[in-house]
Amino acid sequence: MSERTLRVAVLGCGAVGSQVVRLLTEQHDDLAARVGAPVELVGVAVRRLDAPREVEVPEGLLTTDATALVSRDDVDLVVEVIGGIEPARSLILSALENGASVVTANKALLAEDGPTLFEAAAKAERDLYYEAAVAGAIPILRPLRESLAGDKVTRVLGIVNGTTNFILDKMDTSGAGFSEALEEAQQLGYAEADPTADVEGFDAAAKAAILASLAFHSRVTASDVYREGISEVTAADVASARDMGSVVKLLAICELRGDQVAARVHPAMIPRSHPLASVREAYNAVFVESEAAGQLMFYGPGAGGAPTASAVLGDLVTVARNRLAETRGAGESAYADRAVQPMGETRTRYHVAIDVDDRAGVLAAVANAFADHDVSIQTVRQEGRGADAQLVVVSHAAPDAALSATVEQLRSMDIVREVTSVMRVEGGDE
Template sequence: MRTRPLNVALLGCGVVGSEVARIMTTNAEDLEQRIGAPIRLAGIAVRRLNKQRDLPVDASLFTTDAHELVARGDIDVVVEVIGGIEPARSLLLKAMENGASVVTANKALLAEDGATLHAAAEKHGVDLYFEASVAGAIPLLRPLRESLAGDKVHRVLGIVNGTTNYILTRMDETGAGFEEALEEATALGYAEADPTADIEGFDAAAKAAILAGLAFHTRVTAADVHREGITEVTAADVASAKDMGCVVKLLAICERDGDAVSARVHPAMIPRTHPLASVREAFNAVFVESEAAGQLMFYGRGAGGAPTASAVLGDLVAVCRNKLQNAKGPGESAYAQLRVKPMGEIVTRYHISLDVADKPGVLAQVANVFAEHGVSIQVVRQEGRGEDAQLVIVTHTAPDAALAATVNELRRQDVVREVTSTMRVEGESGA
């Protein structure tokens, strides 16, 4: 067995970083047996040295000079859990330039500029592993990257943000409004003090870009992902979904259609019989559909210090094994270079609620708007009468651009006082 330990530099010591440091230290003997050589923390980059940290590590390991740490010639692997674009990108590029392999949980950086990181890893002959960037502890990226490398993936569909899933779960179970459910999620620690990245869909969109890139062997960035958050989802939307036998979820949907791919994140109604409908609170679940393997489902805790650290440590073990064998894991696979479809070309369905005047001819006028845009109506339901009349319409599938144009035209109709809600409907024919 190799006697010199593999030196690991840790960038960040927050919720995830602390767990990584703790597990590396307390499970050192097991990790050594699994890797084939000892590993040791050679340095931990933090913003503040005087912060109280209850960790079983030597205080001398902490430094505020991350650039000096990654430039050291004796570092074998750099683990990055600080997040954000900079200085993370510069630090990781410097680490690879100095011969260190990289394990990162940085979904935002991978979704924005993963190509640069992959190119640097290739150039310097090092590994870039990032299982922890999507769905926490759930083994998802490695199956896409390795286990299904011989298969053809058609679709990836899932719940990849625990904060929004918790909020929508509470809205469904208690009838609470969005703000009330968000307050509860914040009080319980499921939502950050600034929850924008979660509730506006940025977090899920970054993950969708990573999933689409791996699944379809095509570079997909966060800018390619159609993104809508859940801030406009109302208690009335959730109640209307219940009436249809559905539940509202924030979905990440990545699909391949011939020589094109698409990636989108938005709230949608799915039937309560759909397996994703039963995914509650802060859990994540992802369906993968491929040609040979069929449907696969991955489920578990998608966030949190310990679950995410589990994914980081799994990557660390794999990267260290590669180092010992002078081997390298899989790099970027973007050979397909498929076109990324804009949202307007994607075929989907809508659930539309209209506040309308209660007088003869209203339904005919509304139906005519749908017909003019080539959108077929599946279900029409009227709720209330008089001044409180509401029309609820569910469409058949149509290009999203046609559905959006229909909604815009409805807003201009004199018989429509307000389009109170529009939401896509997914999963009628299974996952």
């Protein structure tokens, strides 16, 4: 055991920060044994000293002056769990400049301005670790960065937002509509009062950017990720997926396409036989495909104070060991510098439900609309007759722009009363 004590400052004491403080306090002796030196909590920055908290912070550690805390020359490690862009960015940069290594769970900041942070960490010769930024307690970033460092990752497919997975799971199992399922999620604490970041895909897009950057050794930001949320998913969409033996999930999809990276977040139908189809309620899972290792799946609780704090403490132990050994872990790997493929060029498949006139020649006209844009049809079926006639078409893979143009042409046709549903299809045989 080293005689040196490693001193830790925590920024934020909300759901995650309070659990970090609890674990640092309760597991003090075990952490010291794992690190090889005592780990001492020396300060916790908060907005209000009198705010109610889930844990009791040791006396004298709370402060509202986060800037002064990260500027202390006796702080070895800073844990940032306040979230958002500012003041988190400035505080992390200040911590690095003052010689501290940093552990963060801030997905939004990493997805927007990760390169600035990585460059600051490299300049300061300090660590910047962020396992907790994606999928809570699930170890996924470290395997991508370290365990698969000798392999070539070709695809990362994940359910990385528990709120949307809970909503879609309830729609599938109970037949509920989106609004009803969202209300239940809010009542149970799975969704915020303002659920926009979750249900519109912003949260998942930030995580997709981080996953794509790590998997493909290129800089990918949240703005590079094509994004659609689940607010337009209907009970009819979910029922149609069920009829196909599929389920609807909000997926983060990161793929290597030649010398480009494709990154997108949107709802999609996947076969119930796919491993991700069985991910229920608010759980997360990430499916990784690589050339040598093949297919790997990482599953577990993707959010929550204690699970996320578990990932934070895992990073903290690693960073503390590095400080003790006067070394650094792996920094940013962006050597490949691949461009991001525009969504229009990305090959996808569509499930299209069309209300049509029930008369001769309709099927041929619909097929011609697909052919006009070089989109091949995989399956087509008719449901109902007369005023209730509907065609359900599933395409083969084609550029997304061609599929989108096909849908627009269908909407302009006299025989088409309405295109009632358009959803992408992932997995399964084409």
